[in-house]
Amino acid sequence: MASINMVQAINDALRIAMRSDQRVVVLGEDVGKVGGVFRVTAGLQDEFGEERVIDTPLSENGIVGSAVGMALYGIVPVVEIQFADFIWPAYDQIVNELAKYRYRSGGEYSAKIVIRTPVGGGIRGGHYHSQHPEAQFIGVPGLKVVIPSNPYDAKGLLLASIRDPDPVIFFEPKRVYRAAKGEVPDGDYTVPLETASVVRPGRHVTVLAYGAMLYEALDAATKAAEKGVDAEVIDLRTLWPLDINTVIDSVKRTGRLVVVHEAPRTAGFGAELVTLVCERALYHLEAAPVRVTGFDTPFPYTLEMEYLPLSHRILPAILSVVRS
């Protein structure tokens, strides 16, 4: 057990996955020799060689398309897309090929790959190093969408994702890559997919968050407590398929809901979360649910801290939903 950051935890998970399963390969831009632009794959090529830790040409659709072919053949590719902002050239492969392969082949084939990609803002990255596009993947039947918020979950969820039979989009909140530290066991373990975590139990309002914004939600909850409001904060961890029971049980207890995400508001995941809660727990709600999100603009550079749904915006939402 050691206190490590999320980059180290993910690196550890990849190393364990590659040691325990010869079929696992890692491929992407700059993942080999330099160990990734965020150093997540550092040292892997030294241990596993150039054939299993592959520096590819600069082509996201080539990387994902090749990985689909590898998976059909029977190896397990773990792809790194350098930033989620760069994933779109591969979107056709992800939506039309990867996500549908099992279904459209009647189960004869499956295209089991994991796509790891850093997401989110607050790192002075501008439009193209800051976006948080989970909604565009949650809405694709056949994909699982996972996002850890801390090193323990990152390691356990990535190992679970690699060993899960379905394709997984694994978002890594890069703003807390190094800031989030915690105790992580040295050995092999998994955190089950499709399970949310009640990070802070509370009685008055349910706050749903994930990735880097979890910390903002927790900060807001701490400040709300100073004002006598007891917020329950849930880290969704797997965005889809959602751990619906944990969410609904919480809302039924608290009667109030705040949803936090970095992505733009309109047709964002928050819309789905609020709808699910309304469909299942409307008569338990004592106030209209509130979304605290990024705005419906492209991600701005200079004003990024105003764009992000940080604690200073979550706190008033928590207070207003409880007092309304």
Add this chain to the structure above:
Amino acid sequence: MSSEQSKRSGSSAPSAIVSVLRDDGTLDPAHDPGMSDDEVKFLYRHLVQTRQLDERFVALQRQGRIGFHVGSLGEEAAILGSAFAMRKQDWLFPCYREFGAALMRGLPLQTLCDNMFGNANDTVKGRQMPCHYTCKAVGWASISSPVGTQITHAVGAAWAAKIRRDDAASLVYFGDGATSSSDFHSGLNFAGVFHLPVVFLCRNNGWAISVPVERQTATHTFAEKAVAYGIPGVRVDGNDVFAVVSVTRRAIERGMRGEGPTLIEAITYRMGGHSTSDDPNRYRESEAVQAWAARDPIERVRSYLVQRGAWSDADDKALRADIDARFREAVAVAEKTPPPALESMFDDVYAKVPWHLAEQRAELVAGPRAPSPHG
């Protein structure tokens, strides 16, 4: 060859067109693949079967009994010759015009017909249009309609085989239109960089639906695009099954020696529409079609066999009758087979049905049925 495609030759890159079967019925020893008469007869039977089934499927579509067909009229030699050259352990990544090659590899005719009707026995469970079958048992990948996406899959499969030290190559089919796709570029580039055993089989059939080859590229040939990826490009008479077998075998041998991929441009002609949904008379003159008819890939093989005393009109008659009998039987069974169960719509999205799909399945089953089946 009298069409626009052959006029396009003349660049400094690979402009020579490999051909084997001469007009006088003899084979050019320079590229003769050395097939026995039995092998040629095997290929011929499958060529005839492909042509005949194409006609039958179009008729079924016109009668409203199946929803769609996308055929290979005129392109049979390019498709079957290349598949014939592939070994049992190799993988084939189809475009969507290659059912004849799948049957030759071992796809059961009944399975194909079940797919054409999208019935309960369809291996893809009625989830895709006709001609979008799958057959893993014969190394046949799943078919998708988007153009070019299978190219990178073939690269990945060959890559995995190489990583595992397996003696296996992949062949990927695509048309001239797909050479404009980003997957063509990525696929050839990746395969070139990593020296992967991939055969890129471009059927230059002159048309991408209504768009002629001049609108796909400014290069003189498609084969010369290989130069940009550091790999060989070969032009072959796609209506000469001997030549197609020969160049494909060389490409596999090269791949298995670790020398990397090959781009083959098989020059042929799409004698029919793009699919049953297309009327080519709206955008092309019949002269070109007539000129290509004189180069019919199946008739050329028939002449060769007859000249060698290995085939007769009676053999043809028997072959055609046999194909029709088997086809009629398979269609009768497929047509009688009920559609897939409602519940099956929700299987195989994920390995296990998650809660939201279980809920939606229950909702569908309990809810009202759609007014009437179509198609």
